[in-house]
Amino acid sequence: MDVPERLLAHASVALEDAAAMLSLGGRGGSFPPTVLTDSGHGVERARFVGDDNRIGLEQARRHVRETVRSGVVAISWDGLLHLDGGKVDAIMVEVSDDGGGPGVLVARCYRPAGRLRGLRLDDDAAVLEDDRPPMF
Numbered sequence: 635m636d637v638p639e640r641l642l643a644h645a646s647v648a649l650e651d652a653a654a655m656l657s658l659g660g661r662g663g664s665f666p667p668t669v670l671t672d673s674g675h676g677v678e679r680a681r682f683v684g685d686d687n688r689i690g691l692e693q694a695r696r697h698v699r700e701t702v703r704s705g706v707v708a709i710s711w712d713g714l715l716h717l718d719g720g721k722v723d724a725i726m727v728e729v730s731d732d733g734g735g736p737g738v739l740v741a742r743c744y745r746p747a748g749r750l751r752g753l754r755l756d757d758d759a760a761v762l763e764d765d766r767p768p769m770f
Contacts, residue, residue, distance in 0.1 A: 637738050637764050638731070640706055644672060645729045645740045648708035649759055651679070652725040656712070656744065657753045664712045667694040673705035687711055695769065702770040706731040709769070715741055727759075730769040737766035 648670050655665035666683040667690040680697060682690035694709045706729065713726035722743050730737030742759040 637761055638733070638735065640731055640733075641729045641738050642740075644670070644706045644708050644731075645727045645738065645759070647672075647677065648710045648727045648729070649725055649740070649742050652710040652712075652727070653742075653744070653753060653755055656725070665710075667691040667709060667711040669694050669697055669707060669709050671698075671702055671705060671707045673702075687713075698769045704732045707769060713741070715743065717743075728766060728769065730766065732770070734768065736764060737768055739763040739766055 648668070651668065651670060652665060655668070664687070666681045667687060669680045669682070671678045680694070682693040682697065684690040684693060691709070691711050698707055698709065708727050708729045710725060710727045713724050714721045715724045723745065724741040724743045727740045728737060729740065739762045740759050741762050743756040745754045
């Protein structure tokens with residue numbers, strides 16, 4: 635997979651932001667879908683809280699379609715990956731930019747490390763898809 639560095643760099647920022655939310659406890663060990671937009675004038679953050687993450691994720695995608703015109707954008711959410719016959723908690727990040735190319739989906743698995751110790755992240759994030767449709 636030959637993913638543009640700009641997308642990987644913004645995915646990394648979104649992963650760090652989501653990990654910080656999870657470490658702080660988020661909402662019951664979760665965090666709401668979050669949009670991070672960098673249009674060249676700094677990073678803007680918007681969180682979308684719904685009755686469940688699916689609703690918040692729909693709101694985040696709508697926000698991107700309706701408001702983002704340029705730059706690079708990431709939507710992060712608390713998800714599950716199906717690995718080795720089981721489900722694993724993961725920070726999911728979809729990233730797209732104004733270059734017109736495909737977006738990417740990145741994931742980083744995590745495990746709670748206990749009530750007082752925060753979060754245990756897997757070593758590396760993995761690119762799951764490198765041919766996502768552009769978000770805007």
